[in-house]
Each structure stands twice: as C-alpha cells, then as structure tokens.
Amino acid sequence: MNSDADERVTRRRFLRAGAGAAAAGVAATGTAAAQEDGGPTVVTVGPGGSNVFEPETAYVQPGGTVRWVWDSSGHNVVAESTPSGSDWSGHEPLEDSGFEYEHTFETEGTYEYVCTPHAALGMEGVIEVTENPPENTGFQSILPDSAKNLAVAGTGTMASVLGLTYLFMRYGGDYEGDLDE
Template sequence: MKRRDFLRAASVPAAATTASATAGLGAAQETETSGGTATGTATGTGTENGTGTGTGTGTGTGTGGDSGGGGSGETVTVTVGPGGSLVYEPGTEEPLQIAPGTTVEFVWDSDNHNIVVESQPEGANWGGHESIENTGFTYSHTFETLGTYEYYCDPHRSAGMEATIEVVENPEPAGGGGGGEKELHDLGVPIHAHWVGAATILGILVTVIFTFYILKYGESPHTGTGRN
C-alpha cells in the first residue's frame, strides 16, 4: 500500500470519530438547555405558589386583628358595698374607665343597695337597677356609648355611695392611677424608715463639716498658685 493511500484510509475513521464526538456534545448541550428551561419553569411555579400562600396568610392575620380590637366582649366586675363599705369598687374613689362594648357586672357584697342612674351620655340607654338587693345578687350591663355615666345607691347616697363610669377609646387599667408616683414598697423594694432618716442626717452632717472646713482653712497649703 502506498503511503498516500494509507493516510487517506486512516483519516476516514478519525473524521467519523470527530463527527460523533461533536454530535454527542451538541446533544449534551441541547439536553442541558432543556433541563435549564424546565428548572426555570419550576421556579416560576414555585414563586407563584409562594405569592399565593403569602396573600392567604396576610388576609387571615388582618381579620383576626380586627375581631379582637376595641375591647369588645370584655367583662369588668364592680363590687357593690364591699365588706359592708358604702362604696362601689372600683368607681367611687376614682372613675372606672372602660372601652366601648365592655360589660360591667355589679356584684352585691352587702345588703340594701341599688343602682340609680343620675346622668349618662345622650343616646345611652342604661336604666340601672333601682330595686333594693342583698348580698349575692348580680346585675350586668354592656356600655356602648362613649361618655360619662354617674350613678348612686338611693338608701346610702347621703353617706357618699356614688360612683362614675367613663367609656373612652383608650381606657387606663383598672386601679392603675395612670403614671403617678408610687411608693418604694409598692415597687417591691424593701426599705425601713429609720434607715432613710439616718442616711439623711448623715448626709447633712457631712455637708456641713465639709463646708466649714473649706470656709475656715481655704485651699490646702500644698496647692500651687501657678507662680514661681
């Protein structure tokens, strides 16, 4: 076989091998592209599902918040004549503040008391409970209209058995008294009066002695004047 024929024969398988490798690479690239497209589609679907889930969760939370707003459905207890005292508690010493929609339950803790409405906001329909009742009786009313309600016990009004209910949008906690000053023992700090007095006297004595020393002796002799 001539050298030229040998080279021609050898080049045919090589070309075929190169063509096969090229076709395989093209097929692999095409498959990879298709796989990428499929992945993109799946991601798009996932995003759509995520958006739908987020919207559903937001709607549920909003509805729950609206249902619980405004203090609607709350119940507050007022004791009538606690322990035989001629007061309504709370309400006599300080007005009882509640939110619209709050139910006040009046519980009799002593005998011969009633509830007579003296004044209330325009449009309110509170009739009180004017029948005389004894220990263990309960009476409830739901207050909806904003404003001030004043009432009293008819048999004991002259003794000061009167009270006030204020229906407001943002009531203070019952018995809270706002942000007023509180005693240290109310904050849970143990303290004794004699220690406070002793510390005060000691502070005064130290101040007086120090002031006397400064006035009598002035500056220390070792203090420099800044001159040679």
C-alpha cells in the first residue's frame, strides 16, 4: 500500500540520488596519482587483462629504475632495440599476474621492448633515458579539448535535466482536470 507521501520526491531523497550519481561519475572517470620522488617508475604489464604496457612510454634519468608489474598472465618484456653500450635485454620468461621485474638504466637513449606473445597485437613499450625527462606531476589528461568540452556540456545538461525533473515532480501542477476551465 503506497501513500502519496511515500511516492513524493523529498529533498533528502533527491540529494541522496544526486550524491550516488556523482560518486558513480567520479569512480568512472578515475584518477592518476603522481609518482613519489626517488621511487622506481612503474610500468603495468597487461593492465586489466589487456595486451598493452601502461604507460607505453616511460621516462627516467640515468641511474633511474623501472619496475614492471604484471597485472595479467602470459606476458614478458623483451628488448627490441637498445642504445649502444647498454646491457639490458629485458625479461624473456613468460610470467603471471603479481610478478615484478626491475632494471636500473645507466645508458642514455631509447629502449624499445615488446611482449613477444602479443607483439602482433601491438604490445610494445618504450623507455626513454634522458637527463631532462618531461615533468609528469599529478593527473595528466590525454583527452583532446573537444572531448573535455563535450563532457562539460553533457554534465551540465544532465544536471539541468535532474534539476528540472525535481522541480516538476515536487511542484508540478495537477493536470488531471479539464484544461479549458
């Protein structure tokens, strides 16, 4: 048995629904954390079961360490090309989720590597060892400005629709009567 009081929209119910929607939106967009100073640069191998390295290109200074962390199974890290004077060849055995491998890079230059079972699928990565790596602090967006503008417009539209829905449900008139009166 539902009464009119049970079905009406209250401010508390509306705010609760809005807070839930906002939390879902934040969770869907995700965040990126900045790397702590002095720690190794982390490359995720097969994040979420995909066949990619994340990030695809990592930057370190000479003497910097890169740590590869396996997020899915059946991957390796094999050097394709390295600068002259480098002794890095990667880690050829296939490893499973949870495995970690580190290497400290001393020689400046570009190190290109692949996952041999998934190279045909584009599972390739690059380590750039340079004295002046680009500064990647905080969240780095890879979205073009047009996508950001679309996201802002879409969010504003949804907020407007929710606001108008609340107003119409809360204060809307009774349209059951005759409109000619």
